[in-house]
Amino acid sequence: MKGKKYILAFILLLTMTVFLAACNTSDSDSTSTDSNSDSSTPSTDSNTTDNSTSSTPQVLVFGRGADSVSLDPAIVTDGESFKVTQNLFETLLNFGEQDTTIHPGLAKEWQVSDDGLTYTFQLQEGVKFHDGTDFNAEAVVKNINRWKAGTEEDFYYFNSMFKAEGADIITDVKAEGDHTVVFTLSRPQAPFLKNLAMSPFGIASPTAFEAAGDKFGDNPVGTGPFKFTEWKRNDSITIEKNADYWQEGLPKLDKVIFRSIPDNSARLNALTAGDIDLADGINPSDGKSVEGNADLQLIERPSMNIGYLGLTNTRPPFDNKLVRQAVNYAINKQAIVDAFFEGRAQVAANPMPSSISGYNEAIEPYPYDPEKAKSLLAEAGYDGKEIELWAMPVPRPYMPDGAKVAEVIQKNLEDVGIKSKIVTFEWATYLEKAKNGEADAFMLGWTGDNGDADNFIYTLLDKDNIGSNNYAYYSNDEVHDLLIKAQSETDENVRNDLYKQAQTIIHEDAPWVPLAHSTPLLAAKAGVKGFLPHPTGSDKLDNVSIE
């Protein structure tokens, strides 16, 4: 009787569905248990509780938007990869907990020669890599030589930070004894120490990278507080406590699992349901609901970014300074910040945030003044031709909703007589076309790598970077001279002054409309303690614990 079997199967499926849903209370699957019950229900995974002193398993599940590309920090350029490698590898110097000041790392002390050309580092003693290899001066030399020998496409960040016109800035690295390393530079480099503290320059085990070759990114070995365990691509990366970590009492967690959950809303759902403990990339519009939930806490990442409206300086009508200034007057930045960043952003005046040394406090943002904009347009002889206004298709930390912000800008522009058409492309296409100078006006932004003014102003607005990061095609020789001079200036005050002068000229030239410095949001379960998000986006998790 086929029919009966059929009905039977149907009933069976329904029963199973109900059973599965109902049996939640009887099994201790912590994935689906509510966050409230966590303190009383230990995880089924007994390994995770072994080393723990409290009853709460010290396992942190970190939900984020995308998977890592590779776990070899030297070869990657994406933030998601660094988020993991930051905890596997350590750099010679560290950034401050929530800023980019310089602190000891694998190097406990350092001296700089008066001419700024020789740096001598004293290394920590008794440190071992996860594979048992000794960390010493020789290991540092081997790492630097590995990066130096690689091509630009292999070790992108090393080439970008430590090479100028193809020549090495670090001409020599020598081990003097077991725990002293001496770097010799070809010319003084002001941000040298800050550069060394960046995630890509994590020191790797020479034994491991020599043996693994190209595959090192699948089996990363550093000295960090956590060791690599497993990578399920596009799904999760697991790292576990390095029991032999050289810093007493750290890390506090036994295990960290990085899960990729691409959709922002789904990630917040996962956090609310208790499937994950910490979620990156919370929409500003969800901030209030997180704050209203007693089981959750909202965490603000210190801002080190800029979201801007670029005006391609070589295309009409924006080849005219007066039109660019007019657009700066026409856009109501405060209204945009209030509406789309939920107030969690600062209106931008300069191309870099105020936390960066060298910021020019004297510059005020262009006020919202449509009348002034109209008169400038009239003076410029603007012909009223419609422009293309490019809106980014993806949310970025510095711009939560490009399409909606573009609509406001469109309205602001229309009010002063500039007609515009909103255009968008898929992200890779968008970047490529904007880089080629095909946009009239485009929304874009930048998150700083090392907290140095050079990493904003020179990178984004110097004529050297046209065709690279200077999407606005802004070129001013005076600015260029100031920025180049600042690169090798070692006196901090003189250097800051050079950047302030550059910002004054840039403000007058108005190559962009600086919009906002946003505060990216994260959310965590109430019990997660000690998590201090870093402005660079690479978070150290050694001090995090779960109560």
Added chain:
Amino acid sequence: MLHYIGKRLLHLIPVLLGMTFIVFLIIRAIPGDPAQVILGQQATAEAIAALRQKLGLDNAWYVQYFDYLKGVFTGDLGESLRTRQSIISEVWPYLAATFELAFFAIIIAVILGVNAGIISAWFQNSWFDYLAMVIALIGVSMPIFWLGLMEQWVFSINLGWLPTSGRENVRDPITAITHFYLIDTLLQGRFDQFIVVLKHLLLPGIALATIPTAIIARMTRASMLEVMRSDFVRTARSKGQKMFIVVYKHALKNALIPVLTVVGLQTGMLLGGAILTETIFSWPGIGRYIYEAIGFRDYPVIQSGILIVAFLFVMINLIVDILYTVIDSRIKYN
């Protein structure tokens, strides 16, 4: 029969070849350079040029195409530009994840859809019929994105019954053997994990099954109505057979051919069209694998991923054609 299958498989070659060609041209026509994407926003022109050369992207398109074809014929689908892993070695876990989800979804869709269709036809113009067809209409037009988020909101956040996303409880990870987690957990005797995997399958399974369920229900209803008006059903009923037997034994068998066609098509669609479901439920499947490859302009992965999905689509339809002969012995392919 074997002759027929052989012929169908031979036809597959030009179809897949044509497809690789079209996909190859389309993905190269879209702007966006893989070297640029790999090196990030601040890469210099020289670095990009060097990487393009290393990846073979500066060869003429036909050279690249024939290199690729040569690889495919020798069983080498190329290497991902992004992860630098061979696609053959990297694709299976994604494929298995999608298979498991699609299989689960299509079972839900067939059981619910066929039965709803039968009952609607059986009680034509009854309240059940109207209700089922309205639900089916909603099901077809429901945005999966929205449905997925609502499911999470209701079943995970408010009721706390089911996990929101993923394939497993990451705190108690599954050791993959076949990468079909339902099978793997059973092989390892972990029934607790088996239940966990089933629970993870439910929400994405339902989201993915919604559209096929609705389509299958409507097709079954239409097909059943037609069959039930036919002479042999009238004869069976006049002989005093119970309605249940008439419907499920006599009528269903004859109504099943068009339904089977729809099931075959829908299964194929599920394999390729799971991207939205896989994104909302962060399911590490082939849909997301290809989708992310598009974002990174990872040409070999896009090409090979689509090739694999197309191959499976064609194979499923071949299996459906063969099943026709099993269901209806009058159908012969000689």
